[in-house]
Amino acid sequence: MASGKGVLIIVENLPVPFDRRVWSEARALRDAGYEVSIICPRGKGASAPHELLEDIDIYRHPLPLEAEGALGYAFEYGTALFWEFWLALKIYWRRGFVIIQACNPPDLLFLVASFFKFFFGVRFIFDHHDINPELYEAKFGRKDVFWKMMVWLERRSFRLADVSISTNQSYRAIAIERGGMAPEKVFVVRSGPDLQRVRSASPDPRWCNGRRFLAAYVGVIGHQEGLDLLLEAMAHIRDKRGRDDMQLVIVGGGPDLPRIQRLANAMRLDGMVTFAGRVDDATLFSILSTADVCVNPDRPNAMNDKSTMNKIMEYMALGKPIVQFDLTEGRFSAQEASLYATDVADFGDKILELLDQPERRAAMGEFGRRRVVEELAWEHEKPKLLLAYQAALDSRP
Secondary structure (H helix, E strand, C coil): CCCCCCEEEEECCCCCCCHHHHHHHHHHHCCCEEEEEEEEEEEEEECCEEEEEECEEEEECCCCCCCCHHHHHHHHHHHHHHHHHHHHHHHHHCCCCEEEEEEECCCCHHHHHHHHHHCCEEEEEEEEEHHHHHHHHHHHHHCCHHHHHHHHHHHHHHHHCCCEEEHHHHHHHHHHHHCCCCCEEEEECCCCCCCCCCCCCCCCCCHHHHCCCCEEEEECCHHCHHHHHHHHHHHHHHHCCCCCCCCEECCCCCHHHHHHHHHHHCCCCCCEEEEEEECCCCHHHHHHHHHCCCEEECCCCCHHHHHHCCHHHHHCCCCEEEECCCCCHHHHHHHHEEECCCCCCHHHHHHHHHHCCCHHHHHHHHHHHHHHHHHHHHHHHHHHHHHHHHHHCCCCC
C-alpha cells in the first residue's frame, strides 16, 4: 500500500499548524520530497476535519474538554487513541506511509505505531517533546504508581522506536540512559525558530497601555509555566520598588489561564497586565516587537531544567533581552541574551535592571539574534531531521 516517501506524523497536544515544531518538521519533510500527512486534535482556528495546507494533508479529530483527574485523562487519551488509530488506517489505505513519527505527550502513541510496524513494516520515529515523568512530578509533587507508569510508557516508546529525536542533549541522555536506546539511533533536532516566519514587526504602543515600558510573555499557561511567579514579580515591582511604568502582556492559553486571571485580579494587577489570549502571528510579533523585555518564568523543577522552551528561541530571534530563572537548558539556549533570577523578588529586580539600561538591552538582544541566525535557527536543524529519517529508512529489513 505505501509509497516509498509516505510519512505520517501524529501529535496530540496541539492542533497543526499551531504546533510550531511539528509544522516546521512537516514542511521540511515535504521540501525533501516526502508525502506528509498529519493527525492532530481540532482546536480554535484549526477546526476543519481535513485540510490540505501547503501540500500537507492534515486530519483533525475531536477531543473532550481538557482532562482533570485519572478518569478524565483515561477518557481523553482513550478518545484520542481511537481517532488516531482510525485516521491512520484511513490514511494508510488512501496514500500509504513508510514512517510514523509520534510526537509526545502523551507517551501512548506507540500503541498506534506498533500496529503498523508489526503488520506492515512501517518504521517508527519517536519525537520526544516532553519528559512526562518529570512533568507529572512537577504537577503533583510525587513519585507514585502513576509516575512509575509514566516511566514504563516512556520506555516502551523508546524500545519500539527505530529512531528517536530529542530536542536537546538533556533529552538525548534520557533516551539513552532511561530509554535504553543505542546512542547512534538518537538524533538531537532542536526547535529552532523559522526565520521566514519569526520576523520583527512595527512596534504598537497601544500594547503599553499608556505606560513607558512593555514586558511580554508568550506560551502555554499551565502550573509548571510559573505565571503565578511572574505575577508575584509584578507585585514586587509595584509594591516594593514603587514602579508602575511597565505593562505586562501575556500571550497564550492553557488550563491554568482562569486561575491566573483570578490571581491577577486578587493582586490588583488588572491594569498592569493584559491577557491577549491565543493570537495570530501578526499580532504575536507586533507584541514581541513592542516589548522592551521578554520573560520566561518557568518554575524551577526537573522538567523545566531539562527542557528547551520555544519561547526563548523566538524572543532571541526578535532580538529581545530575556529574564528567566537559572535552568540548565534555558541557560544553554540564551547564554548572554538573558539574565538569570534566583527567586521571585530577584526576577522582578532583573526586569527593572534591564528596563533602566537601554544599551544593555540592545547588546543582549543583538547577542541573542546573532546566536539564533548563526547556530540555532531551524535551517540549521533541518539537515539533522533528514538524517534521522534516513536512519529510520535504512533500518528497514
